[in-house]
Amino acid sequence: MARVPIEEGFFRIPDDPGEPPRLLGSRCPTCGEVFFPRRFVCAQCLHEGTDDVELSTRGRLWTWTYSHVPMFGKVDASVPGYGVGQIDLPEGPRVQSILLGGPDDFEIGMEMEIDLEVLRENTDGDEVVIYRFRPVAGAEGSA
Amino acid sequence: MRRGLRFEGVAVAGIGMIRFGMMKDRPAVHLARDAGLLALHDAGMTLADIDEAFVAYITPGSMLGVKAMKELGLTGLPVNHTENASATGLVAFRDAAWAVASGRADVAMAIGFDKFTDMVGGGGGGSARDRIDAPILPAAYFALWAQRRMHERGTSVETFAKIAAKNWNYGAACPTAHRQTDHVVTAEEVLASRPVADPLTTMMCCPPDDGAACVILAREDLVRSRQPGRRIVRPLASALQSESYSRGHTFVGPVVGPSTMTSDTARECYEAAGIGPEDVHVAYCHDAFVNEELEYYELLGFCAEGEGDRLVADGETGPGGRIPFNTDGGLIARGHPGGPTGLAQIHECVQQLRGDATGRQVEGARVALAHLVGGGSVCTVNLLDAVD
Numbered sequence: 001m002a003r004v005p006i007e008e009g010f011f012r013i014p015d016d017p018g019e020p021p022r023l024l025g026s027r028c029p030t031c032g033e034v035f036f037p038r039r040f041v042c043a044q045c046l047h048e049g050t051d052d053v054e055l056s057t058r059g060r061l062w063t064w065t066y067s068h069v070p071m072f073g074k075v076d077a078s079v080p081g082y083g084v085g086q087i088d089l090p091e092g093p094r095v096q097s098i099l100l101g102g103p104d105d106f107e108i109g110m111e112m113e114i115d116l117e118v119l120r121e122n123t124d125g126d127e128v129v130i131y132r133f134r135p136v137a138g139a140e141g142s143a
Numbered sequence: 144m145r146r147g148l149r150f151e152g153v154a155v156a157g158i159g160m161i162r163f164g165m166m167k168d169r170p171a172v173h174l175a176r177d178a179g180l181l182a183l184h185d186a187g188m189t190l191a192d193i194d195e196a197f198v199a200y201i202t203p204g205s206m207l208g209v210k211a212m213k214e215l216g217l218t219g220l221p222v223n224h225t226e227n228a229s230a231t232g233l234v235a236f237r238d239a240a241w242a243v244a245s246g247r248a249d250v251a252m253a254i255g256f257d258k259f260t261d262m263v264g265g266g267g268g269g270s271a272r273d274r275i276d277a278p279i280l281p282a283a284y285f286a287l288w289a290q291r292r293m294h295e296r297g298t299s300v301e302t303f304a305k306i307a308a309k310n311w312n313y314g315a316a317c318p319t320a321h322r323q324t325d326h327v328v329t330a331e332e333v334l335a336s337r338p339v340a341d342p343l344t345t346m347m348c349c350p351p352d353d354g355a356a357c358v359i360l361a362r363e364d365l366v367r368s369r370q371p372g373r374r375i376v377r378p379l380a381s382a383l384q385s386e387s388y389s390r391g392h393t394f395v396g397p398v399v400g401p402s403t404m405t406s407d408t409a410r411e412c413y414e415a416a417g418i419g420p421e422d423v424h425v426a427y428c429h430d431a432f433v434n435e436e437l438e439y440y441e442l443l444g445f446c447a448e449g450e451g452d453r454l455v456a457d458g459e460t461g462p463g464g465r466i467p468f469n470t471d472g473g474l475i476a477r478g479h480p481g482g483p484t485g486l487a488q489i490h491e492c493v494q495q496l497r498g499d500a501t502g503r504q505v506e507g508a509r510v511a512l513a514h515l516v517g518g519g520s521v522c523t524v525n526l527l528d529a530v531d
Contacts, residue, residue, distance in 0.1 A: 037275075063294070084340070130275070
């Protein structure tokens with residue numbers, strides 16, 4: 001059974017199921033600023049044309065919340081609650097993501113790692129996946 | 144590169160709005176008609192007097208703006224559409240004021256209408272689930288900001304609850320507010336309401352709303368001659384921004400970007416008006432989620448960074464305070480249908496500056512500020528004053 005991304009161009013799924021996914025970013029060849037997701041015009045210096053880069057699989061939790069209401073009203077009522085956070089990656093981008101874990105598992109500043117979650121099976125029998133972040137085992141918060 | 148707009152010789156001719164709420168069985172264009180007629184009556188005008196209209200709505204629907212205007216009459220006037228998410232109504236106000244200030248219109252109407260009841264659930268359909276940035280509720284986005292505030296400044300949830308209670312209680316005194324309680328709301332009641340996204344509870348969040356609101360602007364000399372003896376309220380200045388890039392900008396997901404957008408936009412507006420926050424007597428902000436209001440006390444310049452909590456503790460933004468905020472209940476209690484929201488803010492600004500805000504009047508109010516952010520994101524800050 002193959003794994004396919006919910007939307008093309010945002011992350012790469014390694015062939016090895018034990019490997020974490022990689023977020024696809026851009027680096028400006030002029031000013032060096034790094035972005036997620038990919039973009040053509042540098043948002044900092046307006047240079048046209050950027051280089052593709054793959055981003056780190058770990059980062060620090062900048063902020064988080066735990067949402068008690070189902071995703072988007074009643075559409076996904078099967079989901080009881082979920083964490084939402086923003087993770088600062090070492091290359092610079094701050095990435096917003098749904099978090100894996102319970103309401104008491106998160107702390108600002110803690111180390112997070114990326115993972116894939118299977119959302120559903122599509123009509124071809126493939127698993128549709130999206131990236132999520134989860135606390136690194138044993139991670140603790142810091143400023 | 145950017146600068147705020149200063150309006151010369153423009154005054155409010157009329158205002159009108161219907162009470163916001165859930166009106167599932169009423170077509171959006173009928174809501175617009177009712178608000179538009181109220182504003183025309185307040186101005187002593189008919190649609191024949193309007194040179195140009197600026198229509199504000201965010202509900203998807205092609206041609207809706209023109210159809211809504213036809214409910215008021217078919218005079219051939221140009222109809223401009225504006226959409227800037229939650230900020231839509233204030234941007235229509237700004238555009239109408241500029242149309243008059245620039246001389247292209249003698250009288251311009253800004254009219255907003257929306258039906259959130261038509262949108263609920265619609266954005267979360269099958270296709271939306273297949274997007275990388277869906278589906279997270281706006282409450283969660285703003286809760287992220289609240290958590291950061293609590294971490295950096297030690298803000299307590301009780302402070303958030305006090306602001307929400309203030310707005311609920313202001314709403315009870317405003318006839319056009321959606322939420323009107325029969326008792327005084329306490330911070331304890333707010334805290335005990337159902338959790339939405341930590342630390343936000345339902346009573347700290349705006350309700351879904353339907354509604355419509357309208358503001359008519361005209362050359363100041365026309366308003367003076369048509370409305371002798373009435374206090375004149377004028378748009379003074381306006382600023383509008385989209386996001387500027389800075390490190391930490393999050394491209395996928397958030398509804399609203401860096402908080403500096405509000406402080407930058409406010410500075411441009413104050414500079415265009417030639418006044419400062421110390422000259423403002425009453426203010427309205429995007430309190431869709433209560434922690435926003437605390438941040439905007441600081442970002443709009445009413446206190447120093449980190450001093451917002453003290454302002455709340457001292458009651459400075461409530462009745463009798465130094466700078467009352469959201470005297471119609473704000474988005475939390477007056478409601479937040481989308482397009483009409485900013486025009487409802489102007490409706491309340493004008494009532495305050497005319498001295499007509501019974502039960503919630505800010506004594507001696509002569510200058511008012513209206514601020515909104517909109518998803519995408521944008522920010523607009525607008526100043527109005529009153530002259531005899």
